[in-house]
Amino acid sequence: MDPDPDPLLTIGEFAARARLSPKALRLYDRLGLLAPAYVDGATGYRYYRTAQVEDARTVVLLRRLGMPLAEIAGVVGLDGERAALAVAAYWAGVEERHAEQRTLAGYLRGRLSGRGSAMHETYQKDFPIEIVDVPEQYVISETRHLLAEELPVWIDASTRRLEEAAEAECGGAAGAPLVIYHSDVTQDSDGPAEACVPVRDAAAARAWAQAAGRQRGVDSRVEPAHRLAFTRITKAQVSYPQILAAFQAVEDWASREGLTITGPCREIYFAEWETTGPDDEVCDVAFPVSR
Template sequence: MTEDDAVDDELLTIGSFAARARLSAKALRLYDRLGLLAPAHVDELSGYRYYRADQIERARLVALLRQLDMPLARVAEVVEAPDGAAAADRLAAYWADVEARVAGQRTLAEYLRGRLSGRSSEMNGKFVVETVDVPEQVLITETRHVLAGELPAWIGASLGRLEEAAKECGGIVAAPFVVYHAEVSMESDGPAESCVPVADEAAARAWVEKQNRARNTKVRVEAAQRLAYTRITKAQVAHPQILAAFEAVEEWIPEQGLWQAGPCREVYFADWDAAGAEDPVCDVAFPVR
């Protein structure tokens, strides 16, 4: 007797079940190994798998979800949902993530087409670049290795924590900013450093001493410096539009006989939540000499 032979009216062999579910036996073995669809019975001696007819719908659902390129962990969340409404909500949440990712990739493709076709200089010329002198600042900071996809949420959360902490450090005296000590992308995780300028260095150091070191908080005194910067809107902060702003400043610096004197940064001077898409919210900047 082989694994594909019939057994009884209650159970289906893997071959019969695969045919009715319109799947391959190989796919069913994979779903079993991944915990997505376990056989109703496995023969202890032969190891043959047997399924119930009422498992067909789940098998087809798993296969259809995989056609959406849904990761196995998300497939498990959908098929293990307590009811159909919950399963539909989980599918909707996944697909919203997919559409957001595709929209970002579409914008990135447009940006790359501009670069490859030689239009990047034309696009960069639309940014107005200036310099500003910044005095010495006492900073409370939080540093983290973070990938591009995690960056927006982390920036908001870390700056929120630091701005709250600034109440114990004499208050905020200048716009918060984020310094990129190395590239942050889908493959490179920085690190990035969120910074809030505060008034009282002694109070800031006392605050840091009380903190959970897991967040990598510290006090840093940043020397007076000159920044080359361009101002961008809330819509332009999104990746990859913000890359064009960084490139515009990078191109401008040597044209003015200057050179970069430190890592790039984003200075957030406006109320992000209250700002509209076309409102200026951020300066993209490089220290220069």
């Protein structure tokens, strides 16, 4: 009889080959990451196959990547291609979080260093300001009182609802969606915020808003012509509270230029959120201004 081509290894032998401690192997077994091939019912001794060495090393590499054990359990249960896609998705999330933390660290450095010339130079470099004249627009909108942590989900959902309504019932969208903050939205202050989509057919928009019966704060209105001072920011910089640095930069610039802020601040989303990366420009942070 041919010998077993993949003989059982004791936990000590397997640990040496996999460059893991027996304690780590017992933890991985308990969490469902790497179960032994056989457990002796009488002694409780664990035995592994040599073919499992590669699985053990994969777990180690995923841990070095910083992946939580709960996520590793999902990855090791997948076939090769799906496992590779899962790792790619995890790392994309890590890079996005790091980009957000990088911009937040920059914002905090600016705040902590004071508001002298160094702060002014940082704002000039990081947030160049431009001016644009915006014509009168008719918009459909949705207004909600909510806190800062609720904003990302609400902005995405409300914008999608409004864009669908614009295309289906209001002659199509006539410009990029925007969010107007009529009062502070922070961790403690709930706004309100107003999501808007410019539309082509004002009469149809009025009929749509009336039929909606102002549900979910739905309305339609004229957004008057105005001049905007704005700075363009990346997807990573959109996250709260680092986005506050961009608003502060526009406010400070307007003050230095002798301009008066004439309306509430706003974010204008000109890029498709789902297809952009953390370092792609996606949003204009703006204030209406006049002399």
